[in-house]
Amino acid sequence: MNRTKQQIREDAKAVRSDLSGDAVTRMSNAIRENVTPLLDRYTTIMVYAAKEPEVETRDLIAGLLAGGKRIVVPIIERATCSLRLSYIDDLSVLVPGTFGVPEPLGSEIPADPAEIEVIVIPMLAFDRQGNRLGYGAGYYDRFLERCSQPVRIGIAYSCQEVERLPSEPDDVAMDFIVTEKAIITCQ
Numbered sequence: 001m002n003r004t005k006q007q008i009r010e011d012a013k014a015v016r017s018d019l020s021g022d023a024v025t026r027m028s029n030a031i032r033e034n035v036t037p038l039l040d041r042y043t044t045i046m047v048y049a050a051k052e053p054e055v056e057t058r059d060l061i062a063g064l065l066a067g068g069k070r071i072v073v074p075i076i077e078r079a080t081c082s083l084r085l086s087y088i089d090d091l092s093v094l095v096p097g098t099f100g101v102p103e104p105l106g107s108e109i110p111a112d113p114a115e116i117e118v119i120v121i122p123m124l125a126f127d128r129q130g131n132r133l134g135y136g137a138g139y140y141d142r143f144l145e146r147c148s149q150p151v152r153i154g155i156a157y158s159c160q161e162v163e164r165l166p167s168e169p170d171d172v173a174m175d176f177i178v179t180e181k182a183i184i185t186c187q
Helices: 005-017 021-039 058-066 138-148
Strands: 044-047 070-075 082-088 118-122 149-157 176-178 183-185
Touching: 021 058, 021 118, 021 149, 021 176, 021 183, 044 058, 058 070, 070 138, 082 138
Parallel strands: 044 070, 044 118, 118 149, 149 176
Antiparallel strands: 070 082, 176 183
Protein backbone atom coordinates (compact mmCIF):
# COMPACT_ATOMS: atom_id res chain seq x y z
CA MET A 1 0.00 0.00 0.00
CA ASN A 2 1.40 3.39 -0.99
CA ARG A 3 0.98 6.05 1.63
CA THR A 4 0.82 9.71 0.73
CA LYS A 5 3.25 12.25 2.12
CA GLN A 6 0.48 13.64 4.31
CA GLN A 7 -0.27 10.20 5.79
CA ILE A 8 3.43 9.61 6.46
CA ARG A 9 3.69 13.09 7.97
CA GLU A 10 0.79 12.39 10.36
CA ASP A 11 2.19 8.98 11.33
CA ALA A 12 5.64 10.48 11.97
CA LYS A 13 4.17 13.25 14.13
CA ALA A 14 2.26 10.66 16.16
CA VAL A 15 5.32 8.45 16.69
CA ARG A 16 7.42 11.44 17.66
CA SER A 17 4.80 12.82 20.05
CA ASP A 18 4.73 9.48 21.89
CA LEU A 19 8.35 9.95 22.98
CA SER A 20 8.79 10.87 26.63
CA GLY A 21 10.74 13.96 27.62
CA ASP A 22 13.51 11.73 28.96
CA ALA A 23 13.66 9.81 25.67
CA VAL A 24 13.85 13.06 23.68
CA THR A 25 16.71 14.30 25.87
CA ARG A 26 18.59 11.00 25.72
CA MET A 27 18.19 10.59 21.95
CA SER A 28 18.94 14.26 21.22
CA ASN A 29 22.19 13.93 23.18
CA ALA A 30 23.13 10.80 21.22
CA ILE A 31 22.33 12.57 17.94
CA ARG A 32 24.49 15.53 19.01
CA GLU A 33 27.37 13.15 19.76
CA ASN A 34 26.93 11.46 16.37
CA VAL A 35 26.63 14.63 14.28
CA THR A 36 29.37 16.71 15.92
CA PRO A 37 32.29 14.84 14.28
CA LEU A 38 30.68 15.44 10.86
CA LEU A 39 30.72 19.19 11.59
CA ASP A 40 34.28 19.47 12.92
CA ARG A 41 35.91 20.38 9.62
CA TYR A 42 33.51 23.23 8.85
CA THR A 43 33.60 26.83 10.05
CA THR A 44 30.19 28.24 9.04
CA ILE A 45 27.32 25.95 9.99
CA MET A 46 23.58 26.49 9.65
CA VAL A 47 21.59 24.72 12.37
CA TYR A 48 17.87 24.92 12.95
CA ALA A 49 16.78 26.01 16.42
CA ALA A 50 14.44 23.25 17.60
CA LYS A 51 10.94 23.48 18.94
CA GLU A 52 9.39 20.63 20.90
CA PRO A 53 9.32 17.71 20.11
CA GLU A 54 12.00 18.05 17.41
CA VAL A 55 15.53 16.79 18.01
CA GLU A 56 16.85 19.35 20.49
CA THR A 57 19.66 21.50 19.08
CA ARG A 58 20.47 23.96 21.90
CA ASP A 59 23.36 21.88 23.24
CA LEU A 60 24.63 21.26 19.71
CA ILE A 61 24.60 24.98 18.95
CA ALA A 62 26.20 25.82 22.32
CA GLY A 63 28.98 23.30 21.71
CA LEU A 64 29.65 24.58 18.22
CA LEU A 65 29.75 28.19 19.42
CA ALA A 66 32.13 27.20 22.22
CA GLY A 67 34.32 25.54 19.58
CA GLY A 68 34.62 28.79 17.63
CA LYS A 69 32.19 27.90 14.83
CA ARG A 70 30.11 30.57 13.07
CA ILE A 71 26.49 29.57 13.57
CA VAL A 72 23.63 30.57 11.29
CA VAL A 73 19.99 29.94 12.16
CA PRO A 74 16.98 30.27 9.89
CA ILE A 75 14.17 32.76 10.43
CA ILE A 76 10.87 31.74 8.88
CA GLU A 77 9.34 34.20 6.42
CA ARG A 78 5.75 32.99 6.47
CA ALA A 79 4.44 35.48 3.88
CA THR A 80 6.94 34.32 1.24
CA CYS A 81 7.41 30.72 2.46
CA SER A 82 11.13 31.34 2.61
CA LEU A 83 13.99 31.38 5.10
CA ARG A 84 15.96 34.44 6.14
CA LEU A 85 19.32 33.77 7.77
CA SER A 86 21.01 35.23 10.83
CA TYR A 87 24.26 34.58 12.63
CA ILE A 88 24.01 34.07 16.36
CA ASP A 89 26.77 34.22 18.92
CA ASP A 90 24.65 33.50 21.97
CA LEU A 91 21.64 31.24 22.55
CA SER A 92 19.94 33.93 24.64
CA VAL A 93 18.93 35.81 21.47
CA LEU A 94 16.56 33.00 20.46
CA VAL A 95 12.91 33.77 21.22
CA PRO A 96 9.72 32.03 20.03
CA GLY A 97 8.93 33.22 16.51
CA THR A 98 6.86 31.88 13.61
CA PHE A 99 5.22 28.53 14.46
CA GLY A 100 6.89 28.76 17.90
CA VAL A 101 10.34 28.20 16.36
CA PRO A 102 13.16 29.91 18.30
CA GLU A 103 14.53 32.78 16.20
CA PRO A 104 16.88 35.73 16.88
CA LEU A 105 14.14 38.29 16.40
CA GLY A 106 15.36 41.78 17.22
CA SER A 107 18.95 40.53 17.39
CA GLU A 108 19.53 39.60 13.77
CA ILE A 109 22.97 39.57 12.18
CA PRO A 110 22.24 38.96 8.47
CA ALA A 111 24.04 35.94 7.02
CA ASP A 112 25.00 35.28 3.43
CA PRO A 113 23.82 31.83 2.25
CA ALA A 114 26.97 31.54 0.11
CA GLU A 115 29.09 31.38 3.29
CA ILE A 116 27.31 28.31 4.67
CA GLU A 117 29.37 25.14 4.36
CA VAL A 118 26.99 22.65 5.98
CA ILE A 119 23.33 22.68 7.04
CA VAL A 120 21.72 20.67 9.85
CA ILE A 121 18.08 20.19 8.88
CA PRO A 122 15.04 18.91 10.81
CA MET A 123 13.03 15.98 9.46
CA LEU A 124 9.60 14.56 10.22
CA ALA A 125 10.37 11.37 8.33
CA PHE A 126 13.21 10.03 6.21
CA ASP A 127 14.42 7.03 4.26
CA ARG A 128 17.94 5.67 3.80
CA GLN A 129 18.12 7.03 0.25
CA GLY A 130 18.32 10.56 1.71
CA ASN A 131 14.74 11.56 1.12
CA ARG A 132 13.40 13.89 3.79
CA LEU A 133 9.87 14.81 4.74
CA GLY A 134 9.28 18.12 6.50
CA TYR A 135 6.13 19.83 7.66
CA GLY A 136 4.90 20.36 4.10
CA ALA A 137 5.40 24.06 3.38
CA GLY A 138 8.67 23.50 1.46
CA TYR A 139 10.76 26.13 3.29
CA TYR A 140 13.93 24.02 3.29
CA ASP A 141 13.42 22.56 -0.19
CA ARG A 142 13.13 26.04 -1.72
CA PHE A 143 16.13 27.24 0.28
CA LEU A 144 18.25 24.23 -0.70
CA GLU A 145 17.40 24.66 -4.38
CA ARG A 146 18.90 28.17 -4.23
CA CYS A 147 21.77 27.22 -1.94
CA SER A 148 22.90 23.84 -3.24
CA GLN A 149 26.61 23.88 -2.34
CA PRO A 150 26.44 23.13 1.42
CA VAL A 151 26.58 19.60 2.76
CA ARG A 152 23.06 18.64 3.88
CA ILE A 153 22.67 16.72 7.14
CA GLY A 154 19.20 15.72 8.27
CA ILE A 155 18.69 14.79 11.91
CA ALA A 156 15.80 12.82 13.38
CA TYR A 157 14.98 10.04 15.81
CA SER A 158 15.38 6.54 14.39
CA CYS A 159 11.65 5.90 14.95
CA GLN A 160 10.96 8.45 12.19
CA GLU A 161 12.54 6.26 9.50
CA VAL A 162 10.30 4.80 6.80
CA GLU A 163 11.20 2.23 4.18
CA ARG A 164 10.68 4.55 1.21
CA LEU A 165 9.37 8.11 0.96
CA PRO A 166 7.58 9.30 -2.15
CA SER A 167 9.72 12.04 -3.68
CA GLU A 168 9.06 14.86 -6.13
CA PRO A 169 11.54 16.44 -8.55
CA ASP A 170 11.83 19.54 -6.32
CA ASP A 171 12.59 17.54 -3.15
CA VAL A 172 16.23 17.94 -2.13
CA ALA A 173 17.94 14.83 -0.77
CA MET A 174 20.23 14.77 2.25
CA ASP A 175 23.92 13.88 2.03
CA PHE A 176 23.83 12.38 5.53
CA ILE A 177 21.11 11.43 7.98
CA VAL A 178 21.98 11.21 11.66
CA THR A 179 19.88 9.47 14.29
CA GLU A 180 20.64 8.36 17.83
CA LYS A 181 21.60 4.97 16.39
CA ALA A 182 23.42 5.67 13.14
CA ILE A 183 25.13 7.98 10.70
CA ILE A 184 23.69 7.16 7.28
CA THR A 185 25.59 8.21 4.17
CA CYS A 186 23.03 8.86 1.42
CA GLN A 187 23.10 8.74 -2.38
